[in-house]
Structure formats: structure tokens, C-alpha cells
Amino acid sequence: MIRLLSQLQKSRSPARVTNLVVKMPQIIAHRYNATVTVDQYFEPMHPLLLKRAENLSNEFEDLEKQMSLGAFDQETSIKFSNVSIVLDLYNSYVRDLENLKGLVDIVNEETDAELISEAESEIETLVPLLQACSQNVQKRLLPVLKHSDKPAILELRPGVGGSEAAIFTKDLLNMYIAIAHFNRWPHTIVSEGENSAGFMNEAIISIDAPGAYNILRHESGVHRVQRVPATEVKGRIHTSTAAVVVLPKISEGTEQSLADDERQFSPSEIRIDTMRAGGKGGQHVNTTDSAVRIVHLPTGITVMQQDERSQPRNKAKAFSILRARLAQLEREKEVAEQKKLRTDQVTTTDRSDKIRTYNYSQNRVTDHRCGHLIHDLPGFMAGTKFAELVERLEETEFEDRLQNLIAQENCK
């Protein structure tokens, strides 16, 4: 049983153990008079992360010194508070681990049965706390990825499946609006495009809460739906898809941000088309066509906006989307670099990867990356189950990143 428990703990990520009811090995330990060890209750943090924590405490001392010498700039102050939060958590981790060791010693060395059982019950309350704390510290010790603090822009487009794919895209758009509502995130629909048959062919929504990108970025990829379309007379189940791209939002995309956005690019780097080149323009023309297309020449990224009656507004939106796409590229590069060292397990999520299936007839949502199932499709579409899934995805990602870090340090 002791073995079982420790196996169980080892085989799971630290995050998942948190929710586990810890079964104590007390009786068995006594009957056979075996020695218990800390490892049986709890898998300590990876030594590499411990090393990072050490480095952080050096950094903290440096920062303290700088500030006592008069460095009160915002950057230093933000760093100071961030580092101090991590260190605080780390210190309580170290303290709790010490306590656990002490309690384990009591169990091993004491002969007084009452004391032992008291120690055991203390262990029982301590272990979950320690696990939660360790998970929290470990997450914060991993290097922060670029743009994690940014709001998000989501682009949705139908994939295979014709009009049913377009309808599903609209459903997904409503789902993200529901998620935003549920989390009280401000949001706006940047644009909604229809093809000439009247079906949605693109939707862009901006979720304007700082850090929204870090939560929603897991949505990037192909979403698949299996259901009987409303238009299907024979009652057959169809499979269609929609693609979602999540970008970090860099610029507001308003008249106010436009001048600054334009300054980010040299004239030779971008080409801006209006949809009615030719003709004298100006007073000669009073068309309402204010579509703008921006082409970023080095990457070939093309953004077109036409929903607004004002051309500068369309242009500002297009710039905002362009900058978000470029920022996303930058971030993908960073992630790829961190993964480069682990040739054995390249898990970059390709944009063409199916990440999730929405099965209506079985009332089930399956996320293929973490294998998590949600048996409440309406609840998921209403945004109430989203946090649950994100938690699971982050656990999976956390392990992956930890492995990357270890591989990287080993190569040094």
C-alpha cells in the first residue's frame, strides 16, 4: 500500500495530486515496523527548480541593494514585487517541507502510539498544502513567455464542411463571447465577414483583459464538430471544422493608436491598399467603401478590414491585427527555441492539429491534447466549464515545459 501510494503520486503530475484524497499508510507502517520516508508522501521539487529558486534569492538581494541605493524606477519595483512573491512562496514551501520531515521523524522514532497518530493526522493535513504550494512555486519558477500579460485577439474561420462549418464558427464565436461574459472580460467584435452567400467566413473578436492571451492561447488550432446539421433532412451526422487563431493584442487598434502603429513599420516594409485605387478620389467620390488591406512584405501577412464606415478606423484595426500576428510569430519562435533541444519529443501544436471535438449527439467535448472529457456540451458552450479545461491543459503544458527546462539545463 505504501508503494502504491508513492507510485500513484509519482505517476501523476504534482498538480493533479492536489485533488487527491491522501490515504495514509499508518497501520501498515506499524504492523511491519517499516520506516516511512518523506518521498512516500510527497515528491519534492526538481533540483533544477530548486537551483532557480536559489538564483532568485540572489537576484532579490541585488534588487534590494539597488533600491536602497535609490533605484525607484517602475521596472525595478515591479521586478522586486514579482521576485518577492515567488520567494515568499518558496520559503513557505521550504518551511512546510521541513515540518513534514519532522513529522515523519516522529512517526519513525516515537514509540508513543498517541503521538504517532497525532503526527500522522498532521501529515494528512500538511501534504495537500505542501503539494499545492509546490505546484504554485514551480509554475512561477518557469521562465515567463513573451506577451503572457497581454489581452487577446481571436480569429475564427470555417474549415471543411461548407455552410455547417460556417454555422459552427458562429457557435464558437458565441462560445467565446459567453466565456468573456462569464469571466467579466471586456470584449468587442472587431469584424465579422460574410461570403457572398451570406455565411460567416471570418470573425475577429478582441478580449480586452490583461493576461487573457495567456488563458485563451490554448484555443489555437482546429476545432471539430460532429452533429446533425439543422439543414440535414436525412438525419445524418456530419463532421465539420473551424480554425481558431489566438494572438496577443499589442495595439488598441483605434484612431488614437494608429499614428504609433504606423511608426512601427518603415514604408518599405508594408503596402497599404485601398479597395478603389484608380480614379481621382477626394471630392469627386462619396462612396462608403472604406476597406483597407495591409500587406507586411517581409512575412507576406495580409490583413483586410472593411466593417467600419471610417477608413482610418479600418486601417487602425488592420494594424492592430497585423501587430498581433507578428507578435504571435515572435512568440512561436521563442517557444520553438526552447523546444529545439528536445528533439525526442517535439510537441509543437501545429495550426492544422485537431485540438478538440464537440460531439453533440453524445453531449461531449473532448480535448485531444490532454485527453480531458467534458460531459456537458451546453455548459461548455455557455462558458462555465472553460476554466476546468484550461486547468487540465496547463498541467499538461507545465510538465512539458518542465521537461524542456531540464533538457536544456542538462545540455549546458
Place this chain on the structure above:
Amino acid sequence: MARLTLNLLRRANAINPQLVPLLKATRSLQLAIAELRWIKQELPRSQWTDAIRKRAQLVPLQYILGSQPFGSLDILCSPGVLIPRWETEEWCMKLVDVLRSAAVSDISVLDACTGSGCIPLLLKKELPALQVLAVDLSDKALHLALENMRRANVTIDVQKVDVLNYNAVPEQRFTLVTSNPPYIPASDFDKPLLLNGVDASVRLHEPRMALVGHLEFYRALARDIVPACHSEGVVLELGYEDQYLETIANLPLNWSHGRYFDLAGNLRCAIAWKNGSSMECLGRLVNENQSHP
């Protein structure tokens, strides 16, 4: 301009019959879809049918909806007064940016031929320390400019002045003169769009007085108004190279100048400034040496 094929009309009808009359004005299905959406967004349901009917008669959508965005403002539009153009909005926003970053945002500005008041109101809204006078000869324009001023919640002076009458020019200092005077030569006004002429909708529904004009305005602005107002810089919207040449030929001697091209690649403004003055910053608007689309 695309021809209205039966096929296009049929496709529009299949999506939504309301698009068919709109196609007469927009000639493009995409744009008809957009206009229908704007009509439904901005007008009460009871007015939709009437709006679509008017649009089919080429009444500008901006008159039907009653306004047009202009930078951060929403400018009221009504028949008898020119609808603000995106080209004007574009240079006006750039001008705001230039004045702001050059920290010359507390100067006095004269906007001649102000129409709806879009130019001076946006300048004042974005740079509240400016002193602004807007002038026009049309009573309808002056009336609408005042209404737009209240709507924008700023204060500027508005006066009735004939820009072409030297004696009527106010004797006041204005560091900067902006203007979008009528610049369509009478000979072009009745030509079709393809031959440098104007959109049927413009010809039928916008005021001729706001549109037809030529070198006389640029001569009056550069030769008479600039010296009378001791100005140090001008931004004059225009549509023809001749108008640019007329402007620079009439400016005082110690001035520099350059062309500004709009996003569609058309020559759109004459930019000029007195050497050594605070208005040298206007040089940043000149883009004649950059590549154009």
C-alpha cells in the same frame, strides 16, 4: 465601376432582396451587404425601407444615416453641405499627430471653406489648446458647423467669410491655415467618373458650390490670406497638380513646400511653411519622395 449583371442581381436577391436596390448605388455585393448592415445598425426599423429606396436613387448613405465618422468625431451630414471624405480625415489625423509631437499645439488656426466643420473641430478636439476660426460662405454649412461644434463639445469661432474677397478676410494672426476648398474644375464636373469626372451621387446630391472651383481658391489662399494673417504654414487639400503649382507660385519667398499623397496614391495636399518658423514641422507631412501604391 463594375457593371450590374443579371447574375449579380440574382445572387443579391437570393441572399436578401433588400440588397437589390442597394446594388444600384454600390455596384458591389460586398459593399451592398455592408451598407445594409449599417442601415440596420444605425436607423430604427421603421426607416429601413425608406433608406433603401433613397439609396437606390443614389442619395449618399452619409445623408441617409445623418453622419460620418471623422477621426474621433461623428460629424453630422445633411443635404446642402459636403460630406467629409476619408482623404481629408486621413491628412487631418496626420496633422494632429505632427502638431502634437512637435509640441506646437497652442497655435491659432484658420480653416477656410470649412463646410461641416470637420477639419477645425477634429483639430480642436484633439488639441484643445488651439485657437480656431472656421469660415465658409454657405449659410447651410455655417449652421451645420455650429451644430457639429455643440455635438463635439468644443468651442471654436465660426464666421461667414467669402474667401475669394480679399477685403473680407479677418485681420487676425493665424499661425496655420488649413483648407479644403472646392477643387473640381467646372469642365470636369459634368464628365463621367472614368474621365476625371465625379460620381453620379456627388453630382446629383452634393452642393455644387462646395465642389466646383479651381486655381482661384489656391491663389487667394496663398497670395492674400497667408500674408494678411501672418501665417507660417498651410495645408491645402487639392485634386490637381495645377492647383499645387498655383499655390507655391503665390506663396511668399522664404517658404518651403512639398506634396502630400493620400493612401490611394493620389496627390492630395499642398504643404508649405515659412523657413525657420515653428511650422517647419509640417515638412513631416510631405511624402512625395516615398514610394506610392
